[in-house]
Amino acid sequence: MKKLTLAVVLGLAMAGACAKDWTTIRFGVDASYAPFESKQADGSLIGFDIDLGKAVCEKLKAKCVFIENDFDGMIPGLQARKFDGILSSMSVTEKRQQVIAFSDKLFNAPVRMVAKKGSTLQPKPEALAGKRIGVEQATTAETYAKAYWEPKGVTVVPYQNQELVLADLVAGRLDATLQDAVQADVGFLKTPRGAGFAFAGPNLEDPKTIGNGTAIGLRKEDTDLREQINKALGEIHKDGTYKRLAAKYFSFDIYN
Incomplete structure (x- = not known):
């Protein structure tokens, strides 16, 4: 039987140390x-x-x-x-x-913009210049808005969580939000709180910032x-x- 080399022994020891019972x-x-x-x-x-x-x-x-x-x-x-x-x-x-x-x-x-019902806003930088758009921090919505909208004069306002975003939208402190489309639909627009709001424009697609x-x-x-x-x-x-x-x-x- 061949002897184990020091490197193999150390490797096995490290593997055993790293293994975890989940x-x-x-x-x-x-x-x-x-x-x-x-x-x-x-x-x-x-x-x-x-x-x-x-x-x-x-x-x-x-x-x-x-x-x-x-x-x-x-x-x-x-x-x-x-x-x-x-x-x-x-x-x-x-x-x-x-x-x-x-x-x-x-x-x-998918990511989509939400605004007041009847709004003419569209998810394009030229249509949003000077507007305040709320996003949740560290989300793909924030990444997209800061990459493509903020440099064109759109004020992108990050919040610590989505509830804070929606609260300021309802209070009128934001012109629109950019967020997960399913969350916006089921968790906001189909609830009493979201009754006065609607999607503004289609789903946004950008693998680089929004992912797959x-x-x-x-x-x-x-x-x-x-x-x-x-x-x-x-x-x-x-x-x-x-x-x-x-x-x-x-x-x-x-x-x-």
Whole structure:
């Protein structure tokens, strides 16, 4: 039998030290983003992301723990090991892929502008010059607006969470908001608070800033967790769990 070299021994030791038993998975969530994640009066969390996380954990026979965090602190929180994954409608972009890894796709996340009903505003810089547009910090909506609108004289106003954006829109302190189209539709426009507002213009598309769909954000070194989550996602698609959960929140195909 050949002797193991020192390098092999060290490698095996390091692999053993890095391996983790994922019996508990902690997901960072921004609870201001209905219908994906929000908080009920009793403090419990609900939403499509929450249901997906529970389904993944069930497949992996792991305990799910949801840790609330503002969206702009999600990636720093993940890197600081405050939680193990970001489950908060995070779009996959090239910039984010430079610092974290992602699971397989969860669902699509188009971005769209919202303004008062009857408004003539359109999501074009020439139409928005001098206007105040609210966005949630660290979102693809903020990245898009600051890249293409702000240099053309549009005032882009970042907020710590989506609830603050919507509160200022309703109060008249903003001319419009730019946000996830599904969240805007289901979590705002179809509620009593959003009755006086409507979409202004079509979905915006820009792979560079908006990305292509959402996924669970993970640390690059946690390749074993990524593999396990992807396996679980495949199973919940195959057995119909994904469609059943999606039907609770959406009357359309949110995946394709």
